[in-house]
Amino acid sequence: MAIAFIRKACIILTAAVLFGANTVEARAQESIPDGVDNSKLVYFPPLISQIGGSCAQASYIGYMFTYEMNRLLNRNASESKDNQFSYLYTWNFINGGIDEGSLGTEGLQIAFEGGIATEADFPSQYSSYQFKWTSGYESYLKAIHYRVTKIRTFEVTDRAGIDEVRHYLWNRGELGKPGGIVTFSSRSSGWTINTHYTGPSVTGYMALLTKLAPDGAHAMTIVGYDDLVEFTAPDGTLTKGAFIVCNTWGDDYYMHDRGRFYLPYYFWEQSDRSANELSHDMVGTDVEYREPKVVFRVKLDYTSRNDLSFRIGVSNKASDQLPVHDYLVPIANYQGGDYPMQGNNASSEIEFAFDFSSYVDHIHDSEEPKFFLTVSRNKRGRQLGSGKMLAFSVYDYREDPSSPKIYVCEDIAGKEIRSGDNIFSIETVAAKTTSYSKVNWLNSSGQPAAAPFVLRTADGKYVKIRFSDYNRQEGTIKMKYVYAPDGSLKFE
Amino acid sequence: MKKVKILSLILAASLCCACNHNESKEPVIEAEVTIHELDNGKWLYFSIKDGETVGTSTFLSDEEDKLWAARSDWDFAICGDYIKTNSGTSGNGKGGILRDETHNFQTLKEAPADGYLIDSEGIVK
Numbered sequence: 001m002a003i004a005f006i007r008k009a010c011i012i013l014t015a016a017v018l019f020g021a022n023t024v025e026a027r028a029q030e031s032i033p034d035g036v037d038n039s040k041l042v043y044f045p046p047l048i049s050q051i052g053g054s055c056a057q058a059s060y061i062g063y064m065f066t067y068e069m070n071r072l073l074n075r076n077a078s079e080s081k082d083n084q085f086s087y088l089y090t091w092n093f094i095n096g097g098i099d100e101g102s103l104g105t106e107g108l109q110i111a112f113e114g115g116i117a118t119e120a121d122f123p124s125q126y127s128s129y130q131f132k133w134t135s136g137y138e139s140y141l142k143a144i145h146y147r148v149t150k151i152r153t154f155e156v157t158d159r160a161g162i163d164e165v166r167h168y169l170w171n172r173g174e175l176g177k178p179g180g181i182v183t184f185s186s187r188s189s190g191w192t193i194n195t196h197y198t199g200p201s202v203t204g205y206m207a208l209l210t211k212l213a214p215d216g217a218h219a220m221t222i223v224g225y226d227d228l229v230e231f232t233a234p235d236g237t238l239t240k241g242a243f244i245v246c247n248t249w250g251d252d253y254y255m256h257d258r259g260r261f262y263l264p265y266y267f268w269e270q271s272d273r274s275a276n277e278l279s280h281d282m283v284g285t286d287v288e289y290r291e292p293k294v295v296f297r298v299k300l301d302y303t304s305r306n307d308l309s310f311r312i313g314v315s316n317k318a319s320d321q322l323p324v325h326d327y328l329v330p331i332a333n334y335q336g337g338d339y340p341m342q343g344n345n346a347s348s349e350i351e352f353a354f355d356f357s358s359y360v361d362h363i364h365d366s367e368e369p370k371f372f373l374t375v376s377r378n379k380r381g382r383q384l385g386s387g388k389m390l391a392f393s394v395y396d397y398r399e400d401p402s403s404p405k406i407y408v409c410e411d412i413a414g415k416e417i418r419s420g421d422n423i424f425s426i427e428t429v430a431a432k433t434t435s436y437s438k439v440n441w442l443n444s445s446g447q448p449a450a451a452p453f454v455l456r457t458a459d460g461k462y463v464k465i466r467f468s469d470y471n472r473q474e475g476t477i478k479m480k481y482v483y484a485p486d487g488s489l490k491f492e
Numbered sequence: 493m494k495k496v497k498i499l500s501l502i503l504a505a506s507l508c509c510a511c512n513h514n515e516s517k518e519p520v521i522e523a524e525v526t527i528h529e530l531d532n533g534k535w536l537y538f539s540i541k542d543g544e545t546v547g548t549s550t551f552l553s554d555e556e557d558k559l560w561a562a563r564s565d566w567d568f569a570i571c572g573d574y575i576k577t578n579s580g581t582s583g584n585g586k587g588g589i590l591r592d593e594t595h596n597f598q599t600l601k602e603a604p605a606d607g608y609l610i611d612s613e614g615i616v617k
Contacts, residue, residue, distance in 0.1 A: 319617045432616040434552055435561075435581035436574040439589050439609050446573070452597040454604060455540070457567040458578035458585030462603035463540050464592075475530040477570065480597065483540050486518035489603040 035202035036170050038181050039223035039246050039260065043070035045077040045084045047259040049250030052099040052128025054091040056219035058248035059183045060104030060283070062087035063221040065116060067181050068287045069146055085146065086122035092131050097306065097337010097344075097381070099128040104183055104219055108285055111148035113330035114355055115290075118142060123342075131336060132343040133305070133350060137297050140353035144292045152284035154182065157271040165243070165282055166225050182222045182282040189216030193261050200228040203244060207261035212277050221246045222282065223260070231264035241265040293357035295395045298373060301349045302417060304385025305341050309333045311374040312354050316366040318431035322423070323372035325362040329354045338381040348387060360398065368429035371407065375422040389415045392424050441467065448477070461487050530570055537566035552616065557582075573617070580611035587611075 045066045050058040066085045070077045077083045090107035121139035125132045169179045191213035203226045222243045229242040242262035251259045313323025341350035363369045371394045392409040407426045448467030455463045463483040470477045482491045534548045549556035561583045578585030588608030
């Protein structure tokens with residue numbers, strides 16, 4: 001699983017700037033229990049058997065986001081696929097149309113900016129090479145409701161860091177509430193796991209990692225801890241305590257112990273370890289369920305999806321030809337490889353919902369808002385695709401969520417998507433009109449053109465005019481003219 | 493309603509000497525003026541014959557536009573980025589305007605016979 005270091009650094013930096021590193025400051029006053037296993041709570045989904053190199057998305061989205069959202073909404077994750085979130089939804093946007101690893105924070109960023117589709121709304125994908133994108137306004141609209149609000153990072157290189165995470169796993173600093181879960185990364189090829197552990201524990205698993213892996217890269221989820229688990233360190237010292245790791249390699253009988261294993265605190269206390277061997281940070285997240293306010297509905301047909309990106313915007317006046325405020329959509333941004341819109345060997349037709357809710361203040365600022373969709377087409381990958389727009393409309397849920405106002409872009413169906421920016425707009429208020437001359441009498445700087453004008457007067461006579469020195473602040477303009485009062489065409 | 497300072501006028505009046513006996517060509521009138529009291533919120537109307545402004549109307553007022561469209565005592569009006577002539581949807585007159593890219597002001601000796609833009613409804617930008 002190859003991960004570009006620079007890309008990772010950028011994403012981590014972005015996450016830190018956007019969301020802010022955070023720690024749980026609240027502390028429960030009651031004593032912390034010896035063991036916590038949040039994977040036994042109803043909020044945790046059935047074990048995932050990841051497809052391809054999707055471990056980070058499986059851990060961050062499939063497990064952690066799903067768990068935290070169900071914890072927030074007090075829902076049973078196993079009750080319905082509507083209560084589980086699709087890790088392939090984010091992975092297939094991120095992976096560039098090739099089976100490779102990703103960064104979990106990229107998935108959380110999509111969740112922050114646009115939400116996550118449920119498993120119920122994501123098409124079945126059995127092979128890593130299908131790279132599917134879901135289609136349908138309702139599917140994406142539902143996704144918009146489920147959002148990340150914050151990414152938490154925990155530095156775990158000593159006992160203090162371990163204790164901070166233990167408390168987070170216990171109750172996230174909220175007395176009487178269930179705890180959170182966190183993600184981490186480590187090498188995974190060649191590790192040693194004793195699957196016959198029979199030592200003390202309160203959580204009862206028989207798989208204990210006894211040696212970190214020398215190779216590979218993998219993201220996993222910590223779902224709890226057990227302070228009674230014993231591990232003999234390489235120097236013969238008996239240590240106590242371990243985190244409970246939940247893997248994404250399915251629930252096969254031979255896979256650890258029901259997909260889980262203990263990862264002793266000992267390894268986390270080795271502050272001189274490399275981050276590749278075992279990450280120095282763990283990541284948690286806060287989530288929210290949010291009602292959308294304004295949503296763009298976009299339907300198109302295109303053969304090579306990584307050529308396209310989308311921006312959604314608004315301007316202040318119906319006559320504007322360009323948006324004043326313009327935002328990049330967090331998905332389908334030159335992503336997904338050289339495939340049709342819905343994936344490898346799938347349909348080239350797709351329908352999206354893009355959330356504009358974060359930007360509604362810009363609509364309030366305007367008396368006659370005009371919505372803009374910009375579809376940018378630039379060759380990416382091996383081939384330049386082709387296609388056309390099918391529909392574009394804007395749903396405004398602000399006054400009545402059950403009956404949104406719908407603004408429709410007319411005459412867009414069948415318009416070819418050309419290279420560069422393809423700009424489509426919808427006026428919410430008809431543009432004002434008035435009567436005037438279409439002569440270009442001003443240049444781009446707002447001053448009268450240097451060329452002379454010939455004016456025909458109300459009674460049909462001719463005058464040549466040169467305007468100059470247009471001063472709008474003073475309300476003055478100079479005019480030199482020669483008038484032929486006899487109706488002649490001649491000016492001399 | 494004089495809002496114009498005529499800096500120079502006249503000139504060619506009686507200097508026309510190329511007329512034959514049957515022609516009574518009026519001399520051209522040459523002038524240079526500064527129009528005052530332009531405003532982005534109102535049209536300011538100008539009469540070429542009188543060499544002065546003749547009134548104003550509120551921008552985007554259909555009612556006032558109609559009244560001015562019926563008048564013949566103005567030739568063009570200015571409001572912000574817009575100019576209108578007494579023609580088409582702006583007025584009942586025989587007006588129109590063209591921009592001559594082939595001459596400068598001095599070398600333009602004769603008005604084109606056609607090519608004049610007649611006013612029409614347009615989007616307010």
